[in-house]
Amino acid sequence: xxxxxxxxxxxxxxxxxxxxxxxxxxxxxxxxxxxxxxxxxxxxxxxxxxxxxxxxxxxxxxxxxxxxxxxxxxxxxxxxxxxxxxxxxxxxxxxxxxxxxxxxxxxxxxxxxxxxxxxxxxxxxxxxxxxxxxxxxxxxxxxxxxxxxxxxxxxxxxxxxxxxxxxxxxxxxxxxxxxxxxxxxxxxxxxxxxxxxxxxxxxxxxxxxxxxxxxxxxxxxxxxxxxxxxxxxxxxxxxxxxxxxxxxxxxxxxxxxxxxxxxxxxxxxxxxxxxxxxxxxxxxxxxxxxxxxxxxxxxxxxxxxxxxxxxxxxxxxxxxxxxxxxxxxxxxxxxxxxxx
Amino acid sequence: xxxxxxxxxxxxxxxxxxxxxxxxxxxxxxxxxxxxxxxxxxxxxxxxxxxxxxxxxxxxxxxxxxxxxxxxxxxxxxxxxxxxxxxxxxxxxxxxxxxxxxxxxxxxxxxxxxxxxxxxxxxxxxxxxxxxxxxxxxxxxxxxxxxxxxxxxxxxxxxxxxxxxxxxxxxxxxxxxxxxxxxxxxxxxxxxxxxxxxxxxxxxxxxxxxxxxxxxxxxxxxxxxxxxxxxxxxxxxxxxxxxxxxxxxxxxxxxxxxxxxxxxxxxxxxxxxxxxxxxxxxxxxxxxxxxxxxxxxxxxxxxxxxxxxxxxxxxxxxxxxxxxxxxxxxxxxxxxxxxxxxxxxxxxxxxxxxxxxxxxxxxxxxxxxxxxxxxxxxxxxxxxxxxxxxxxxxxxxxxxxxxxxxxxxxxxxxxxxxxxxxxxxxxxxxxxxxxxxxxxxxxxxxxxxxxxxxxxxxxxxxxxxxxxxxxxxxxxxxxxxxxxxxxxxxxxxxxxxxxxxxxxxxxxxxxxxxxxxx
Numbered sequence: 045x046x047x048x049x050x051x052x053x054x055x056x057x058x059x060x061x062x063x064x065x066x067x068x069x070x071x072x073x074x075x076x077x078x079x080x081x082x083x084x085x086x087x088x089x090x091x092x093x094x095x096x097x098x099x100x101x102x103x104x105x106x107x108x109x110x111x112x113x114x115x116x117x118x119x120x121x122x123x124x125x126x127x128x129x130x131x132x133x134x135x136x137x138x139x140x141x142x143x144x145x146x147x148x149x150x151x152x153x154x155x156x157x158x159x160x161x162x163x164x165x166x167x168x169x170x171x172x173x174x175x176x177x178x179x180x181x182x183x184x185x186x187x188x189x190x191x192x193x194x195x196x197x198x199x200x201x202x203x204x205x206x207x208x209x210x211x212x213x214x215x216x217x218x219x220x221x222x223x224x225x226x227x228x229x230x231x232x233x234x235x236x237x238x239x240x241x242x243x244x245x246x247x248x249x250x251x252x253x254x255x256x257x258x259x260x261x262x263x264x265x266x267x268x269x270x271x272x273x274x275x276x277x278x279x280x281x282x283x284x285x286x287x288x289x290x291x292x293x294x295x296x297x298x299x300x301x302x303x304x305x306x307x308x309x310x311x312x313x314x315x316x317x318x319x320x321x322x323x324x325x326x327x328x329x330x331x332x333x334x335x336x337x338x339x340x341x342x343x344x345x346x347x348x349x350x351x352x353x354x355x356x357x358x359x360x361x362x363x364x365x366x367x368x369x370x371x372x373x374x375x376x377x378x379x380x381x382x383x384x
Numbered sequence: 385x386x387x388x389x390x391x392x393x394x395x396x397x398x399x400x401x402x403x404x405x406x407x408x409x410x411x412x413x414x415x416x417x418x419x420x421x422x423x424x425x426x427x428x429x430x431x432x433x434x435x436x437x438x439x440x441x442x443x444x445x446x447x448x449x450x451x452x453x454x455x456x457x458x459x460x461x462x463x464x465x466x467x468x469x470x471x472x473x474x475x476x477x478x479x480x481x482x483x484x485x486x487x488x489x490x491x492x493x494x495x496x497x498x499x500x501x502x503x504x505x506x507x508x509x510x511x512x513x514x515x516x517x518x519x520x521x522x523x524x525x526x527x528x529x530x531x532x533x534x535x536x537x538x539x540x541x542x543x544x545x546x547x548x549x550x551x552x553x554x555x556x557x558x559x560x561x562x563x564x565x566x567x568x569x570x571x572x573x574x575x576x577x578x579x580x581x582x583x584x585x586x587x588x589x590x591x592x593x594x595x596x597x598x599x600x601x602x603x604x605x606x607x608x609x610x611x612x613x614x615x616x617x618x619x620x621x622x623x624x625x626x627x628x629x630x631x632x633x634x635x636x637x638x639x640x641x642x643x644x645x646x647x648x649x650x651x652x653x654x655x656x657x658x659x660x661x662x663x664x665x666x667x668x669x670x671x672x673x674x675x676x677x678x679x680x681x682x683x684x685x686x687x688x689x690x691x692x693x694x695x696x697x698x699x700x701x702x703x704x705x706x707x708x709x710x711x712x713x714x715x716x717x718x719x720x721x722x723x724x725x726x727x728x729x730x731x732x733x734x735x736x737x738x739x740x741x742x743x744x745x746x747x748x749x750x751x752x753x754x755x756x757x758x759x760x761x762x763x764x765x766x767x768x769x770x771x772x773x774x775x776x777x778x779x780x781x782x783x784x785x786x787x788x789x790x791x792x793x794x795x796x797x798x799x800x801x802x803x804x805x806x807x808x809x810x811x812x813x814x815x816x817x818x819x820x821x822x823x824x825x826x827x828x829x830x831x832x833x834x835x836x837x838x839x840x841x842x843x844x845x846x847x848x849x850x851x852x853x854x855x856x857x858x859x860x861x862x863x864x865x866x867x868x869x870x871x872x873x874x875x876x877x878x879x880x881x882x883x884x885x886x887x888x889x890x891x892x893x894x895x896x897x898x899x900x901x902x
Contacts, residue, residue, distance in 0.1 A: 093445065095445060
């Protein structure tokens, strides 16, 4: 028998397994903006394979928006968003932050959260996240459409800590997970949803967009002339199920989706660490423009509040949040942007 | 053996002359690393002219190997292409300081052709924007570092598609035009390179030149299929076409010969829009036939389908069941086929890519399956390209070698329609000189499957396949890089020396992609 020297162990799931196929580059908003292979998951993985440290990779690690598009396309099954989050954690522990006050505040919130009592509920829970909580009217509409209780602790501090590379105290995480244990969960924050899939593997979880668009009151108002913008993080966090779900949605409603040819969701907003730390200007609208290129929708329907603002900045089309499709006329008056 | 002294920064006497391998163990080796003479002066000049050059592990580590994963080398520094003017400045400085420049597109070479063994790595992916689509004329002008898939994404917004590209999402346009490129529609539309109408090229001495069949035709002929020797392609104008989904048909054979005969019959008669063979070893041979239009599909069904000797999926499964029932000692092989079928077939039928029985975005479907089920950190894919009449023998002999060296492997065969007016392009390329009408190519791809093989084993396998090519008067798609020892043996000294003389005129310091061909 020829020279098979040994059988390799089961395929690892860290950067060492990267074969450099660059499929992640095709879907990476960071690449689209920089056109530099160092600003791709494969670029980071390859550099790590050949001796780079987290500090040397600071620029791409900070530029990544954690949209998760690279995750489902990686043929090696490498946890690429997890790799970036690990590197962010290493960076936060080794380099001074450009906005220490924000990080100190977050650490204090994590500690405070850990001290709060666990409130046990029996109904399915909605984790609205910071953006939706800030819009009480829309939150009420979402709650009415879904018929869910709002979680007292929606883990917004944990979601932000994941994003910024801040270490989450173990007791805070355990307390948060204990409050969710046994519940069905609808989460608006895609990054948190992704982590919940790992932390609570047996639980029933769904993104806010999928939960809302499955409601007849909402779905029946989707039109073939709509551009429906999927929230990228939640979609990629549960890709295999979501690709089938949205394929059916498109077949049933005829609406266009912000999917590329690989059926990866093109994020409408790509904000890196600097934007999240509020030390750099916000989204430049390039992603939203790319989604719209060559498309002529009559209306844009978004799952995420941040996407709403992104499209309003770059086009004159009516932009509505998914929850608004089923809402009453009074509410539309209060949100005049909704139908232009 | 006495090794003659070589002036630093120059290429010495050809180390792969016809007799160079005599008495030398055939062992895979990287080219010698460039010694770095004058690097700092070169960098100073480059930076003074405003060209950004990155050094260090984070920048260079990305490029340490190519898709083949058997050649390893690192550049001294990396330049990310941003414009033809910047590439021109780089090449002028490189000529002056005799610094080697290795150009990389998608990095999908398998023999180290896009790996830099010192010097500058010029990464073309920085030039990857579509410059303009002319939907009326069905052409696109694009920067050449763009990946075919990224081009397809842009074209689809106009409901257009490229004509032909490798079944790989991350091949670059420039890299593909430099070597040829094959697709499952190549039997009808020719090589991917044949769709190029005109190019913007930066010559090795830094001139920015537009070329086509009618303008600077000689440069156009040398750059297309030129393996990067005669210039850096920075922009390309390509033919495009309206996008269509495909009606796919699969026919299964247990004989390579029969399947190839049927493939060639279809190609000769222009019976399908797409055709190719993909196998699981030589046990399950899949002839893929596909159509852009219902009319073409109906004509195929009426005139040609009954002449095919392959089975449908169910019929073939029955044949296989009978075959292995009589050969219980081959149970392992049968189980492998079954496992492979269960793993791979669903990839080609994912519902999100199927509408009304037609496949959308075939390149995505095929490429994702290829990377998922065939890709690994090492890919060894020797190939043979022959005239139509020699093809069956080439595939059968190559198949026997695969069986000898690997437990599992795949063969991928396609025809390539040749365009007589492009004959000058084909000289010293993957298109064999004796091919008329069609050339045929077969890739022999072992399944690494997590196994660890020595580089010697891979090299012995490649040598065995390429020796078949020598015997048959074939050519190869991957004759560059570590396989360049075959170039003189295949094409002969006279032709290679003529091209080398052209290379020396175009590239006096022999700086551009110097470890690839000569």
